[in-house]
Amino acid sequence: MSIIAGEWANFLIRWVHVIAGIAWIGSSFYFVHLDLSLRKHDKLAAGVGGEAWQVHGGGFYNMVKYMVAPPHLPKELTWFKWEAYATWISGMAMLIVMYYAQADLYLIDRTVLDISPAAAVAISVAGLVLGWVVYDLMCKSPLGRNDALLGAVGFALLVALSYGFTKVFSGRGAYIQIGAMIGTIMVASVAMTIIPNQRKIVDSLLKGETPDPRLGAAGKQRSVHNNYLTLPVVFLMISNHYPLAFASRWNWLIVALVVVIGVTVRHFYNSRHAHKPSPWWTWAVAAAAFLAIVFLSGQPLQKSAAATPADGVQKAAFADVQEIVISRCSMCHAAEPVWDGVGVAPKGVMLETPEQIRQHARAIWLQAVATHAMPPGGNITELSDEDRSVLAAWVQAGAPGP
Ligand code: HEC
Structure with a gap:
């Protein structure tokens, strides 16, 4: 609950x-x-610095700006501040x-x-x-x-x-x-x-x-x-x-x-x-x-980082990809995450079954290969550069299934 x-x-x-x-x-x-x-012209009332005409919602608005003050301050004056305060408080x-x-x-x-x-x-x-x-x-x-x-x-x-x-x-x-x-x-x-x-x-x-x-x-x-x-x-x-x-x-x-x-x-x-x-x-x-x-x-995160497959990794078997994802991602990205503090699969991304993993191939590439956004917290589950290379090769090959 x-x-x-x-x-x-x-x-x-x-x-x-x-x-x-x-x-x-x-x-x-x-x-x-x-x-x-606001535009100035000679027929403006005393103290008025400019005038504008606007049309909105079926009506016409005649806006005038008093540079100093109107002769009589109206009883009701609208202040604009709660929009800003509410944005900050909620932020x-x-x-x-x-x-x-x-x-x-x-x-x-x-x-x-x-x-x-x-x-x-x-x-x-x-x-x-x-x-x-x-x-x-x-x-x-x-x-x-x-x-x-x-x-x-x-x-x-x-x-x-x-x-x-x-x-x-x-x-x-x-x-x-x-x-x-x-x-x-x-x-x-x-x-x-x-x-x-x-x-x-x-x-x-x-x-x-x-x-x-x-x-x-x-x-x-x-x-x-x-x-x-x-x-x-x-x-x-x-x-x-x-x-x-x-x-x-x-x-x-x-x-x-x-x-x-x-x-x-x-x-x-x-x-x-x-x-x-x-x-x-x-x-x-x-x-x-x-x-x-x-x-x-598009520049790699670190000089060593692998946005493209490393020389050694030409082909990646799906079994390898699945093992990497299950051991580095699925503790959070699951129907029932086991990672402390992660209640539901983040962003609804579940990476448990072969179908789910293939379906998210593009997102996996963006999050864990092109960038190191995942695993979060600075690689909290210690995904190695080699493993990122394997993921890169797999996506480049069109994310083949098992
Ligand atoms: C420790 C928990 C954890 C691990 C491990 C983890 N993620 Fe995530 N992942 C998250 C969280 C939290 C978010 C939501 C981030 C946000 O709010 O923008 C997320 C978001 C995502 C998203 C969706 C991004 C979006 O904005 O749509 C993808 C895809 C993803 N992770 C892939 C991976 C992959 C691939 C791995 C393994 C290499 C991985 N994650 C490992 C916690 C984790």
Whole structure:
């Protein structure tokens, strides 16, 4: 029963997380678009900085933006913050349930660094806190007044962190860590800068004072950063389903390229929505970066690793393959797994009968040959390079049966 409850708790948290994330990203994209599409003309009321007309759901919307404040602050004012908070809370819950509670399977790779689950969790939490502290200080320092330089330094730091974390955690653990760090920065910006500044602005308006324009500018800067970081974060969050992304030797460089893609693609849309000339070059950059990712992901994990059959292994008998899979994989991938902590066959992948093994040949190649995503936890069941070679030869021969 506890296995069933655990699985459903996991699913429920994930469901909430995806929904909250959609709501947050949706409203964030919407407001950046709205802001960029506002137009000025002479008939605008006093204090109005721009106007936009929109049509949706059979009705017309006339949006106006008050740069300072409307003459009378309306009684009902909608704040946008719970989308962000709910995304973070549910994301942290998932991080804890998956990566912290099962650190030896998901977060740690003993072939990368042999650390205890407690140490891994401590490093991860420290990273989340420090990431925000450093980012916040950078934005508030003189560096924060130069957007281009701030972006360049932020990018360099992010790449350095990606490199560092892939030398501490498993590939998928490192990706989730970086994604969670960026996500935490984005939510903390909402909670610690954007919303408090907005409150101060509203307070001074209520008192009839002119709000400090720096408050609004700081909030705006953070919200633009959030907008540019959205696409890379979503990639990192779904990457754990794609071992070619996280389990390759160049996984840290792939993160850097994904940030380049995310930022250039956002730049394209932001320029268009602002009715500036469309920067079509951004698609060339994004496509080149994507092709580079595909190429890098195919590079073997270690120099010795066998993505193709080793010289000695030309043919693989199914009996050998079956023995390898039964002794290295089936303790988890079975109708009734015997591995401690694995309640049901992970992802529904069962590798017990010859039919099941042949049916999953492609997935076995992706997970255990092209990448070393499986066995998890840094080869927890000690699948040898020779055995990976045998699997490679078998798949290359068309995965013949017994
Ligand atoms: C210690 C337990 C364990 C062992 C041993 C193990 N796996 Fe897995 N496997 C998992 C877990 C956990 C997942 C789910 C990962 C996730 O949530 O993305 C998984 C997922 C998979 C998937 C599905 C991936 C997907 O996202 O669809 C395949 C295929 C797979 N493993 C193959 C193998 C092969 C082949 C071996 C042996 C070489 C193996 N596994 C050994 C625990 C194990």
